[in-house]
Amino acid sequence: MQSNKDAARKTPRLDVHNSDVPLVCRACESRHKGVCGSLTPDQLVQLSKHTTKHVYRSQSELITVGDDVHTYSNILSGVVKLTKLMADGRQQIVGLQFAPDFLGRIFSSQSSYSAEAATDVRVCSFPKSVIEDLARSAPNMEHALHEQTLKELDEAREWMLTLGRKTATEKVASFLYLIASNIDPELDDDEHTIRFELPLKRLEIADFLGLTIETVSRQITKLRKSGIIELENNRTVIVPSLARLQGACENEQ
Amino acid sequence: MQSNKDAARKTPRLDVHNSDVPLVCRACESRHKGVCGSLTPDQLVQLSKHTTKHVYRSQSELITVGDDVHTYSNILSGVVKLTKLMADGRQQIVGLQFAPDFLGRIFSSQSSYSAEAATDVRVCSFPKSVIEDLARSAPNMEHALHEQTLKELDEAREWMLTLGRKTATEKVASFLYLIASNIDPELDDDEHTIRFELPLKRLEIADFLGLTIETVSRQITKLRKSGIIELENNRTVIVPSLARLQGACENEQ
DNA sequence: CGACGCCTTGATCAACTTCAAATTTTGTGG
DNA sequence: CCACAAAATTTGAAGTTGATCAAGGCGTCG
Numbered sequence: 001m002q003s004n005k006d007a008a009r010k011t012p013r014l015d016v017h018n019s020d021v022p023l024v025c026r027a028c029e030s031r032h033k034g035v036c037g038s039l040t041p042d043q044l045v046q047l048s049k050h051t052t053k054h055v056y057r058s059q060s061e062l063i064t065v066g067d068d069v070h071t072y073s074n075i076l077s078g079v080v081k082l083t084k085l086m087a088d089g090r091q092q093i094v095g096l097q098f099a100p101d102f103l104g105r106i107f108s109s110q111s112s113y114s115a116e117a118a119t120d121v122r123v124c125s126f127p128k129s130v131i132e133d134l135a136r137s138a139p140n141m142e143h144a145l146h147e148q149t150l151k152e153l154d155e156a157r158e159w160m161l162t163l164g165r166k167t168a169t170e171k172v173a174s175f176l177y178l179i180a181s182n183i184d185p186e187l188d189d190d191e192h193t194i195r196f197e198l199p200l201k202r203l204e205i206a207d208f209l210g211l212t213i214e215t216v217s218r219q220i221t222k223l224r225k226s227g228i229i230e231l232e233n234n235r236t237v238i239v240p241s242l243a244r245l246q247g248a249c250e251n252e253q
Numbered sequence: 254m255q256s257n258k259d260a261a262r263k264t265p266r267l268d269v270h271n272s273d274v275p276l277v278c279r280a281c282e283s284r285h286k287g288v289c290g291s292l293t294p295d296q297l298v299q300l301s302k303h304t305t306k307h308v309y310r311s312q313s314e315l316i317t318v319g320d321d322v323h324t325y326s327n328i329l330s331g332v333v334k335l336t337k338l339m340a341d342g343r344q345q346i347v348g349l350q351f352a353p354d355f356l357g358r359i360f361s362s363q364s365s366y367s368a369e370a371a372t373d374v375r376v377c378s379f380p381k382s383v384i385e386d387l388a389r390s391a392p393n394m395e396h397a398l399h400e401q402t403l404k405e406l407d408e409a410r411e412w413m414l415t416l417g418r419k420t421a422t423e424k425v426a427s428f429l430y431l432i433a434s435n436i437d438p439e440l441d442d443d444e445h446t447i448r449f450e451l452p453l454k455r456l457e458i459a460d461f462l463g464l465t466i467e468t469v470s471r472q473i474t475k476l477r478k479s480g481i482i483e484l485e486n487n488r489t490v491i492v493p494s495l496a497r498l499q500g501a502c503e504n505e506q
Numbered sequence: 507c508g509a510c511g512c513c514t515t516g517a518t519c520a521a522c523t524t525c526a527a528a529t530t531t532t533g534t535g536g
Numbered sequence: 537c538c539a540c541a542a543a544a545t546t547t548g549a550a551g552t553t554g555a556t557c558a559a560g561g562c563g564t565c566g
Contacts, residue, residue, distance in 0.1 A: 084414045088505050092417040094410040105407075107400065112407060139392045146399040147360065149406055154358075154365060156409040157347040161337045163416040164345040164463025168554065202513060210417025215554055217514055234513065234563095252341050421522065455545060465523055470546055487531070487545065 022048035028124070030074050034100030038144040043134060050130045056117040062103065063115035071125045072104035078121030079183075079199035082113045083207065093208040095152060095159075096199075098182045102148045104128075106135065119199045163210050166250070171209040172219040173248035176229060180239055195238045202234075223248065275301035281377070283327050287353030291397040296387060303383045309370040315356065316368035324378045325357035331374030332436075332452035335366045336460065346461035348405060348412075349452075351435045355401045357381075359388065372452045416463050419503070424462040425472040426501035429482060433492055448491045455487075476501065 020041035025031050025048055036044065053076070056062055062080060063069055075097055082095040094113055097103060103123065105111050135142040162174050183196045198205075206213045223229045228248050230238040239245050273294035278284050278301055289297065306329070309315055315333060316322055328350055335348040347366055350356060356376065358364050388395040415427050436449045451458075455473075459466045476482045481501050483491040492498050 082410070084410065086414070086418060086503055088503075090418040092414040094413045105403070107403065113410065136392075139389075139395060142392060142395055142399060146395060146402060149399060149402045150358070150360065153402055153406045153409060156406060156413060157335070157337065157366065160347045160409060160413055160416060161339070161345040163413060165339060165343040212555055213513080214515085214556080218554090221514075250339055250341070466545080467524080467547085468522060471522095474546075 020045070024048050024051055024053075024124075028076070030076055030100035030124070034074060035102045035141075035144045035148060036074060036100070038140055039138075040140070043138055043141065047126060047130060047134065050127050052125050054123050054125055056121045056123065058117050058120050060117050061114060062117060062121070062123070063111050063113075065111060065114045067111075068109050069104060069111055070128050072102065072106065072128060072131045073123035073125040075099045075101050075103055076122040076124055079118040080115050080121055081118045081200070081204065081208070082115050084113045091207045092210065093204065095156065096178070096182075096208070102145065104131075106131065106145055106149075118204060168209075168211055168215050169219045169222060170249055170251060171211060172205070172216060173223060173228070173245060175205055175209055176223075176237060176239070177242075177245050177249050179237075180242060180245065192242065193238060193240050194242060195232070195236065198235045198237060273298070277301050277304055277306075277377075281329070283329055283353035283377070287327060288355045288394075288397045288401060289327060289353070291393055292391075293393070296391055296394065300379060300383060300387065303380050305378050307376050307378055309374045309376065311370050311373050313370050314367060315370060315374070315376070316364050316366075318364060318367045320364075321362050322357060322364055323381050325355065325359065325381060325384045326376040326378045328352045328354050328356055329375040329377055332371040333368050333374055334371045334453070334457065334461070335368050337366045344460045345463065346457065348409065349431070349435070349461070355398065357384075359384065359398055359402075371457060421462075421464055421468050422472045422475060423502055423504060424464060425458070425469060426476060426481070426498060428458055428462055429476075429490060429492070430495075430498050430502050432490075433495060433498065445495065446491060446493050447495060448485070448489065451488045451490060 021031075022045050025036065025044050028036070030036050036047075039047065054073075056078075062073065065085070077099050080097040080101075080103060081093050082097070084092050084094050096118070097115075103115060109128075131141075135145060162171055166174060179198060180194060180196060183199065200208065202213050202216050205211075206216045209216065211219075220229075220231070224231055227240070228244050230240065232238060274284075275298050278289065278297050281289070283289050289300075292300065307326075309331075315326070318338070330352050333350040333354075333356060334346050335350070337345050337347050349371070350368075356368060362381075384394075388398060415424055419427060432451060433447060433449060436452065453461065455466045455469050458464075459469045462469065464472075473482075473484070477484055480493070481497050483493065485491060
């Protein structure tokens with residue numbers, strides 16, 4: 001997705017040991033990834049002056065609909081869910097974000113969705129104004145944010161196809177495939193078997209797929225009985241063949 | 254949505270009669286809107302050197318999945334639908350674009366969806382390289398494109414809620430409300446009644462809503478019988494009260 | 507242990523789809 | 537302008553999928 005065109009825009013990446021890079025950033029896993037990865041040491045210094053790290057416990061809110069947003073964050077670890085709520089309580093998860101995604105609707109003081117920690121989440125936060133000043137003055141910063149937005153848009157549209165046109169089984173398979181691709185999975189000796197923890201509980205999966213919790217449960221059982229997945233426990237999934245799981249995302253009937 | 258923060262970034266808008274503005278742009282309805290609206294006369298000149306205008310007939314393809322894209326376009330009039338197709342033929346419209354939207358997945362040579370004219374469409378096209386060079390060298394250009402991407406992302410997520418959690422009637426009402434808000438409607442003497450042409454046929458509405466054509470037809474009939482809309486003919490809709498239509502988008506049962 | 511949260515399973519029901527056909531609208535050529 | 541064919545839409549009846557309602561199981565924590 002990232003093309004070689006981008007490489008030209010980036011300031012040549014300096015060695016991690018370069019003393020220009022601020023201390024907080026030097027040991028950061030996101031240092032070379034996501035938005036931070038395309039910043040110059042100078043910009044990192046400017047940013048790091050206002051950086052704070054936070055841990056959010058699972059199910060706590062990072063951004064509330066309607067509230068003014070004063071910070072943006074880099075996700076260092078964990079999974080964040082973006083949810084929309086209807087007046088009568090119906091809920092839809094409209095996006096999942098993983099490290100090292102950038103969190104926050106830039107150039108807008110209000111969010112039209114809330115962001116909640118699906119798992120425990122560690123973030124590196126920056127005041128809104130610092131990010132926006134940097135975006136205004138540093139084209140590479142705005143470009144990095146733009147790429148992040150484009151990635152989210154591609155993912156949202158892919159999910160629209162899932163929501164609008166896939167069957168319940170295909171939806172659940174698509175969800176498992178999404179997680180398998182985004183969580184760093186343990187690869188088994190038999191290099192084709194992968195294993196991972198689900199970051200969402202059944203109700204959240206239902207809210208992501210536009211289904212009910214019962215239907216999600218039944219489809220998981222169905223995928224298990226058909227041998228496409230195995231369950232070590234409710235949260236731990238083993239995928240013997242990623243190709244077979246992928247096939248289940250779009251079943252020719 | 255556009256905030257006053259943006260105003261500061263924009264070069265002060267020059268008078269339309271300013272001779273610096275190229276001829277093709279001077280008479281253009283999009284001149285002050287969309288991406289072009291935030292360009293300087295110099296940038297417009299640079300862009301206009303490579304500008305071509307096209308008309309696409311309804312149902313013709315502007316962008317085909319998998320094909321390399323060599324141009325970006327500004328929509329001058331008409332409606333463009335972005336569609337995704339599954340191997341077995343299931344189809345989902347993942348976005349609708351209206352004038353003066355910018356069309357094309359920037360910074361990527363391939364599109365993961367196709368773009369088709371839903372109605373006759375007039376566009377102003379630019380070679381990919383010119384746009385991307387401009388985006389690289391002119392921060393205000395990239396910012397304008399970024400704002401467009403953010404707007405599309407907000408719309409996509411709003412629609413994910415519709416696809417995932419709304420009933421068939423609510424979906425159709427939401428679609429009509431979307432069109433009423435994006436097509437410039439005729440306002441009746443009685444200032445509350447609005448009237449517009451549907452840019453999509455029933456099958457396309459179904460593909461946008463994740464429904465079948467029959468269900469769409471039945472829901473339209475239902476909305477008509479309940480007095481929320483009137484039909485002048487298959488394509489012409491009259492909305493006596495926009496507030497009532499909005500209410501139908503999210504019905505407390 | 508007992509209560510609670512979470513997940514699964516079963517039975518029934520409603521919403522939406524599918525299949526089929528009728529009806530209306532649109533386009534074309536004489 | 538009419539006749540006719542093709543396309544689009546509507547309507548009806550039956551079938552399916554997934555939702556709802558209800559109950560029970562499992563694991564954790566006080």
